[in-house]
Amino acid sequence: MLVMKAGAAKVRLDELTFSPDGTGLFAPALSAGLCHWPAYKAGANSDVLVLPAKVVKRLAFTPDGRTLYAGSDQLCAFDLGSRTGTVxxxxxxxxxxxxxxxxxxxxxxxxxxxxxxxxxxxxxxxxxxxxxxxxxxxxxxxxxxxxxxxxxxxxxxxxxxxxxxxxxxxxxxxxxxxxxxxxxxxxLPDDPDQMVLSPDGLTVACRTRNVLRIYPSSGGWGTVPKVANDGKQHFTGVAYHPSGRVLAATSNDKTVKFYDPASGQLSRSFTWDIGRMRSVCFSPDGLLAAAGSDTGKVVVWDADV
Structure with missing residues (x-):
């Protein structure tokens, strides 16, 4: 396990993603631009990339990893090779x-x-x-x-x-x-504010405050697996492992939890002393997990799934 830091001040890591080839980790940095960790080293500060979009809250890679779409009120396509962006x-x-x-x-x-x-x-x-x-x-x-x-x-x-x-x-x-x-x-039976698709495309996990529900991605539904967080703390981020065998969730109780998406049962729980956890993701090969916090710190560890 190692802890890295955002190179921009006062950044809450509400979104975190590995590049498609797994060689870099990225997070929105609001008006500062984009945080980029090109290598995973304990104590490393991210590079900060300045983008044409004035505020960056959300990210989406092209499958080849050459272009990263980023923005919030505006949207830019950022070429990671030339470090230039088109709005x-x-x-x-x-x-x-x-x-x-x-x-x-x-x-x-x-x-x-x-x-x-x-x-x-x-x-x-x-x-x-x-x-x-x-x-x-x-x-x-x-x-x-x-x-x-x-x-x-x-x-x-x-x-x-x-x-x-x-x-x-x-x-x-x-x-x-x-x-x-x-x-x-x-x-839906509630008012979710995040939906993520399983790797096989057959289910979606929806996050609503302190509850996760896992629905089919098409058609109707019968018995829907449900995950309730311990206590009253809210879930803050959700991600599927590339194998589909694990659903990870961050929480305001400072934990990252792994669940069995078929049953909704808790399989593992991690507590990292870096603040309230806000986001989670897995590397494309499934070997690494990463989670971001409200203090601008990110933890990377062996997923061991």
Missing amino acids: AAIPKWAALWFGVSPDGRRLVVAETPQGAEGTRLTLWATDALDAPVREVTSTSLVYSALQFPASDRFLLLEGTLLPDRRWEYRRVTRSAETGEVLERSDP
Whole structure:
């Protein structure tokens, strides 16, 4: 186990990801740009990469690892080889979620423009960011990063305000070519604020405060595995191991826990003395796990799954 630090001051590591080849670790650094750990050494400070996007909260790699999409109110494609970025032609002050298809051809962006109610979905060719190839609008709001079970479709966690002022949340499958709805699930029993897709594409894990539920990624559901956190502390981040055998979750109780996604049973628990844990991820080969905290520290250890 080793502990590293963000090179930017006062950064809470709400998102953390390995590069597709596993040789680097990255985290958004808000107005400072992007934290990059090119090697895993105890006590190492990250490099800080300055990006054209003014604020970086979210990240998405292309499958080949050459380009990293990053942003929040703006979105840029950052070439890691040349260390240069291109800003997509998206209006400023739009809250963005985005994702890249497994074949690397399509970038899908979900945005809620300032002052608007609803979501604008734009579909882009990854080699042309001057204008989207298609645009679709929806009255729902998007609450989590886009997930791609295949290159021709993606999943969203969408919330809709009902006439009685209650919010209703559904898993929605859309076409990556047109953005049109292919499937809309029955309402979820709660109001999750994160959804992650399993490596085999068959299930999604949804995080709601101190509960995790694991749903099928398509069709209906019968008995849904449920994980309740010890005590009342909230889960803060969720990630599947590449094998699909483990679901990892960070929590405000300063722990990282490993669960069996089939049964929801706790298999291992780790306590790292680096603050409240905010994010977790696995290296693509599954050998390493990493978790970020609210103090700007990140711990890397052998996953041993």
